[in-house]
Amino acid sequence: MTPEDRFPGPEHPDSGPRHQPDLDVLPYGTYYEPDPNGGYSATGYEAETYSGYGGARYLEQHWPATGPEQGHAVRSQNGPHEQAGYEPTLRDHASPAHGGHPGAGPGPQSDDPPTIELGPPLAEPGQPYHPYPAPGPGEPPGPLYVVGDVHGYLDELRAELRHQGLIDADGHWSAGRSRIWFLGDFTDRGPDGIGVIDLVMQLAAESAAAGGYCRALMGNHELLFLGAARYGDEPVQSTAGTASFLAAWRLNGGQQSDLERLEAHHISWLSRLPAMALEDGHLLLHSDTTAYLEYGESIPEVNDAVHDLLADEGVDEWWDCFRRFTKRFAFRGDSGPTAVRELLDTYGGTRVVHGHSPIPYLTGAVHADDGMPPQIPGPYVYAEDLAVAMDGGVTMDGRLLVSRLPI
Template structure:
């Protein structure tokens, strides 16, 4: 017997299926107690990119330079790990687009077996805590749709939306509060400013909790606002050679690393800089248009540490020589 039932028209079927589906749960509000992954090993290729400051086009260009995204902006880096060392917002008007790009790439990289690590910088924290000195007018206005409330008279357009967006339950504040300040990948620490010897932490989880506790109400002062905390410290970039070298060695030994990669302190010549025999590497070269749009990325692969520029690749640290009688793989 042939059925006389006709298939339900697709335009009618889709709304019925959506109506029958359970409502999606709202993303959980992050907590200080939540685990924040901070240690990764066995990663074949790591690429680190410095301060973005609202310039999403420059960010895309440098990710293409490093062969992490394709011409359509989709992840093409396979199992590589990208580390963005903080300071995505401020001074430029397209911060939201940069956030959205990195949020999307996090998921795409994970599906491919890679990772995107977006670290906390001092400017992320400033925005979350209401210090808006460096927010560009267009940047502020771009958040207007994040709150249904009209801005108070005399306040910049987008003020309410900006505050809501960076709050604990806001789209970007919720995301940022799940991020670490410091990660270790293989034998390298990555951080925005630098980890000083005086930080009151012996492990990375302790260090990241100390920074993040400033972002959750009801906690004692932590490391996010501390001028010697890892989002602000410039001792390795600007400090006297002998004193800074000794301090760095102490920290590297404490956290089981061979080197530290940092942003935050801009090198105006547009070149990635290494100090202390390659144990400290500074990658903020002025990526954003406001700083001259000097594109660069750092690649760590096979024991090599290489600066990537539009016109050249410069090896900063070569692989260690193999012991006598052994051949490097």
């Protein structure tokens, strides 16, 4: 558990980037960076640019290890949290799909298309769903890209997508049959999470029309954002005592402007995001945790379990799901490769690609003595080359990563 994923405790004065306390027991890994002159080759990244250990303290002395991940499950020692001035819960408003408040939480919507894939926004319940076109006979799929945690940094996302040739100067899809997977965490900390969601939904529609696709995973901040909208200040049973989604969301950088702009089609779309996917031998996850194993023995089982929970279960079950997918660092250290192999053996693939844990924590770059922002040349490959970290730490003046696979 890193400090940027917090549960109810002392309030921070703002929701923007801030100094991050030290961590500990960091894994060995390697950066790979594309040739600046030659672009991407068929094998992805070319030049090895960094290798080493990170160090300093990790907060596990304050977050004792419990559960099957031994060292990665965490527990807060903060007491009950009471904070004045919170907005009232949105749960009591009518469902926006039925003419109610646009911030109301997601409920079962029988008119929605039975799919978890990303598509164009549903303007009205019952709108026809158009599946993504498959490649023609003998036609290979387009190149595959992944995008790390965005956290509301819309301008940085546009710049990186433009740099990779995936969008044009006006922000529209320009990559033909290319394929993109966002690894989750669209909102919180940065200034425009809803703008990020709107862009991804737009690119999902435009890429489908061009024969490619743009899809996304559900990150722990999607669970937190949806929970804040649905349950507000309703108490949950937490190891920290009495907590609420709204309190935890605000402590984790939740932006009030995002909550105010959240509409029914955003909720419907976010609620259908898959928790994991397999593409070209890459097992795509948001979180570097083995908690996925607690939800099923196949990718469809895990995705169905999460969607069923979001559709039917109550606030405590939502909270438990959020807590599980907030765990991190399962792939670091001596036991990291074993944890990765357990996931690969269960769900398939030859390498895990994840976001969630910022690379500056994994490498120790956050501890620079000169006070300069961490330098992130590219994705971070570690755990005996079985794991690729894609969260470049944009919230801590790092970098928003958009990279082509394989790396």
